[in-house]
Amino acid sequence: MNKIVREAPNSFDLPYRVKRLAEIAHNLWWVGNPETARLFKDINQLAWSQSNHNPVVFLRLVEKQTFEDLIKDRYFLERYDRIMREFDAYMNRADTWFHETYPGLKEEIAYFSFEYGLHESLMVYAGGLGVLSGDHLKEASDLGLPLVAVGFLYTYGYFSQRISEDGWQEARNVELNFNDLPLIALYDENHEPIKIAIELPGRNVFARLYELNIGRNKLILMHTNLPENTPQDRQLTDRLYISDPELRISQEMLLGIGGLRALQRLGHKPAIYHMNEGHSAFLTLERIRQLIGEGQTLEEAKKIVQKTSIFTTHTPVPAGNDEFPAWLVDKYFANFWGDLGLDRDQFMDLAKVKTDWSDEVFSMPVLALRLSNYRNGVSKLHGEVSREMWQYLWPETPAAEVPISYITNGVHTGTWLARRLGLLYNRYLGPDWKDNLDNPETWAKIDSIPDDDLWRVRLHLKRKLIIYMVSRARYQWEHNNVHPVQTVASGVLLDPTLLTIGFARRFATYKRANLLFRDYDRLLRIVTNAQKPVQIIFAGKAHPADEPGKLLIQEVYRKVKDARNGGRLVFLDDYDMDMARHLVQGVDIWLNTPRRPREASGTSGMKAAMNGTLNFSVLDGWWAEGFNGRNGWAIGDDTHYDDLDQQDDADANSLYDTLENEIVPLYYTKRSADGLPGDWIERIKECIRTTSPQFSMTRMVKEYMNDLYAPALLASGAEEKP
């Protein structure tokens, strides 16, 4: 009974000697192990880039003869065997951090998120939240945590962006081709696809289940585009962050309620549940309903759910939170509250918010905060902001004591560190550096790397970024009929020897992409300086419904096309994880200009820092913790002006001053006889030494385990049996 048949729909015509490449293609482990990507690339570089670095597509594209030749190549086989040995050792490792630290804990941790950023070819993410979830899963596997995750398999990926000649963002939906993805299809004993159902008003909605292998763990994905569903229900998993409120509440019911049923259908019995943002908070209600069905009282069930729920909030402004009007909750939960023994008003009271910014609404974060005993923000500053923002839920408690803690975000080193830097670290940081990523002692050895070796890698990465920009520009000219001025605007004239700044992020107004233009003439003098010019690369999408965000892109794009900047400003369209990797590894400076304290954490700056790209940022989110005066630069200080104009003026002036007086001179002058900018390299080393351990995903997931998961597991009744 309950037999599950797992089938990878893709098979490849591979020679026996290298047949396990198919296995690698179906485990996202390879993404965090750049030597594997390098092996694929060396098999056939053109096919690798045509496949968008997707091994499933790639293995289909490469001709059989290529493999027949390769299995006669001793060097290739050595590399193949080494990667397979590493993969096997990884999958079977018994002495992971988790096993060593919590030898008795066996119970599973469930993780819920709306989106997962695992790789550019798997477009089930929109941005930072998804990349954080994806990195969390990879690291949980690296550390040996028994974690199982749930999310959606969308019909369309997050939109692909093109910029018109006049700078207007055009969004195109790209349908995912499931045959191109490393999905594992799940069947029951009769070879029927495994599905779950949830009840929506007057009908059942079915979702088919798939799995992705993330190292040792699994991510379960739900998909509703099935013939048995109504046309509207088939759209539930069409795309990320649907704005239509009825679709949205249905989607969130599917995530929370359906997600729990999916876990159960596949035989998982997690002891604790982590909700990454409030989108999945209906999970708590379904758990209470099931516990009551097993004979608990409402109060007992609530207590059990609270003891075993972890909620991470990411939103520092009330308006950004996910909430539903009361009439919608009436419509969708009228058959639900009876099961909890509640009437309508008692049910609404679970998550009711009525404040000066909204009418009576049902708030997902409020539901999650009330029904989780473990709650956290995503940086120190964001923890403070969250405690103040939600203080009204604990009216007797002063803000400083509101029970919301913080765990600062991190990034997955294997995914974001340049392969070449990894090779340098292999030589200088000791053989076990990858097992000690969060240990400052590992990184103290960074000083032993010779300056010219480090600088050579940095220059190589900048050249690689420029080659990437040129090939994209060429492709667009050939395929998309762009105007030649757009080709110039996409970076083909950049010079790898010049100081290069990157600014890539979602175009939301609080991120102030136009802060650089506050005194445009002053900026022009900086970028066109004859001896010490500066190049600036912009990239990023605006949410398709965010008109001010799209206007911001247009403002930036028009400046980029302005002849007066001498080609020093660039805008790259269609920001994704691939572009993020090239940018954070390739530029010299990573710029971030949010309006403090709106940046809950930010993670792209951490990716940059671990690659020796120096941050130049407002002291907001993670950088308020990361900056030490010597490992990058700050924009402004913590002064807060109530007047936004005044704030923008102060921040812009600080930005220009620091660029002119510190950053540009440090990059261009004080070169040694062999042409090395010694003081700049000193800063790079300080940056890598201080930020790599502190903002590693290793540190982050260990903190989730030690501070939230372990106490919740013990409270759940899971026992440590040494």
Ligand SMILES: *Cc1c(COP(=O)(O)O)cnc(C)c1O
């Ligand atoms: C890392 C990343 C983000 C998040 O970066 P922020 O610093 O939070 O803006 C967004 N999009 C992509 C593609 C990323 O790789």
